Amino acid sequence: APAPPDEKLDESDDDPPKPAPEPQPPPDTNSGPPAPKPDEPPNELPLTLAHEPAGADYKN
16 A cells, blocks of 8 residues: 555656646746736736727627
């Protein structure tokens, strides 16, 4: 029984390194577009993006 847990623990060590690189991609995407509009209210950015597609459809 103690054998399986040990194996999983080893995998856990390998898992930590993977999660680190994963978080990097998301920040890049958020830092990209939102980077130029960080001074403005963050609420306006999401609202604008949501309204942009919705607004176009609504107008149509």
